[in-house]
Amino acid sequence: MFQRYLAFHDACSACDQDFSGHQSDDMPPWLTILVTGHVLAPLILFVELELSPPVWVSYALWPSLVLVMSFLLLPRIKGAVLAFQWAKRMHGFADSGDVKESAGEKPWAAP
Numbered sequence: 742m743f744q745r746y747l748a749f750h751d752a753c754s755a756c757d758q759d760f761s762g763h764q765s766d767d768m769p770p771w772l773t774i775l776v777t778g779h780v781l782a783p784l785i786l787f788v789e790l791e792l793s794p795p796v797w798v799s800y801a802l803w804p805s806l807v808l809v810m811s812f813l814l815l816p817r818i819k820g821a822v823l824a825f826q827w828a829k830r831m832h833g834f835a836d837s838g839d840v841k842e843s844a845g846e847k848p849w850a851a852p
């Protein structure tokens with residue numbers, strides 16, 4: 742699915758699904774920050790308040806954990822956002838897959 746770290750191929754190698762019109766914008770980084778913050782903030786508070794590690798341990802540990810978690814999560818979350826958009830026929834996938842609409846007809850319009 743990925744050509745490079747965050748760049749998708751133009752199409753799926755297995756089924757030729759077109760990825761070129763896909764738009765995830767800021768959703769993957771937003772979700773990455775949300776998840777990383779909600780996992781690490783309580784952990785940081787607990788460790789700092791209960792264990793009081795030396796300052797150099799805190800300075801080495803927490804930024805490293807934030808970077809590792811963010812770099813691991815970002816492509817996976819971006820893939821999940823693309824999959825969600827494909828499943829819901831959103832943002833670049835409106836005309837793809839087995840949902841065929843005639844030109845000008847809106848899929849959400851009542852029959």
Ligand SMILES: [Zn+2]
Pocket residue numbers: 753754755756757758
């Ligand atoms: Zn495919």
